[in-house]
Amino acid sequence: MRRKLAAGNWKMNGTRATLSEIEALQKLLPADAPDVLICPPAPLLIPAQQRAHGTKIAIGAQDCHTAASGAFTGDISAPMIADTGARHVIIGHSERRTLHAEQNADIAAKAEAAWAAGLTAIICIGESLETRESGKTLDLIAEQLAGSLPDGCTTTNTVVAYEPIWAIGTGKIPTLDQIIEVHDFMRETLAARFGATVADGITLLYGGSVKPDNAAQIFTAQNVDGALVGGASLKADDFAPIIAALAAS
Numbered sequence: 001m002r003r004k005l006a007a008g009n010w011k012m013n014g015t016r017a018t019l020s021e022i023e024a025l026q027k028l029l030p031a032d033a034p035d036v037l038i039c040p041p042a043p044l045l046i047p048a049q050q051r052a053h054g055t056k057i058a059i060g061a062q063d064c065h066t067a068a069s070g071a072f073t074g075d076i077s078a079p080m081i082a083d084t085g086a087r088h089v090i091i092g093h094s095e096r097r098t099l100h101a102e103q104n105a106d107i108a109a110k111a112e113a114a115w116a117a118g119l120t121a122i123i124c125i126g127e128s129l130e131t132r133e134s135g136k137t138l139d140l141i142a143e144q145l146a147g148s149l150p151d152g153c154t155t156t157n158t159v160v161a162y163e164p165i166w167a168i169g170t171g172k173i174p175t176l177d178q179i180i181e182v183h184d185f186m187r188e189t190l191a192a193r194f195g196a197t198v199a200d201g202i203t204l205l206y207g208g209s210v211k212p213d214n215a216a217q218i219f220t221a222q223n224v225d226g227a228l229v230g231g232a233s234l235k236a237d238d239f240a241p242i243i244a245a246l247a248a249s
């Protein structure tokens with residue numbers, strides 16, 4: 001059985017005061033909660049880890065460099081992230097791809113750096129509205145999976161998140177059929193490359209405007225194993241019902 005995961009991406013939001021949401025969330029978690037992850041901004045990794053200690057909530061990072069150390073002002077490396085106690089890192093989020101010009105090859109190199117530090121890479125893919133409207137979504141997904149996932153993906157070192165760019169932070173979500181189509185395609189594509197056993201065990205997340213009122217429907221898709229949640233992960237009162245919907249799915 002593959003693991004269900006509810007991952008929250010705080011993006012560039014939050015200060016130490018926001019960490020009270022972690023305690024609030026812990027109190028709201030159902031007894032049968034799936035894996036829960038919060039990815040705060042880098043300065044909060046250590047205090048977030050301290051707050052989450054002893055709870056079911058894990059802490060992860062939002063990006064890492066390809067190198068372990070060196071003259072890369074402003075960047076953080078995978079071993080540094082691991083040193084905070086984090087065990088996950090988001091890689092290739094569309095905001096990194098678009099605003100920092102990250103290419104598939106950069107993302108694959110970052111995933112390998114994450115693995116080398118013992119981290120699980122949450123590798124993000126997803127199409128723009130233009131690609132969706134031109135009918136080329138699955139071609140792009142195939143290209144991103146081929147280019148962004150290194151050889152050597154396993155059920156423990158990799159999670160893949162499908163996040164249509166046009167659904168991120170917009171309140172728009174694909175239809176359930178569109179989500180099913182892409183997630184089924186991802187599972188088949190992973191099976192062709194890594195074998196059915198690995199592909200069946202890799203957790204696949206949907207991300208993009210997941211909210212308390214749409215989560216349950218999204219989680220009915222057989223190949224959706226969880227969510228990568230932006231805005232709604234900032235408040236325990238919004239994230240908790242999404243986690244409960246995943247637990248019930």
Ligand code: PGA
Nearest residue numbers: 168169208209229230231
């Ligand atoms: P959103 O962000 O939930 O605010 O749409 C999702 C994401 O970017 O991971």
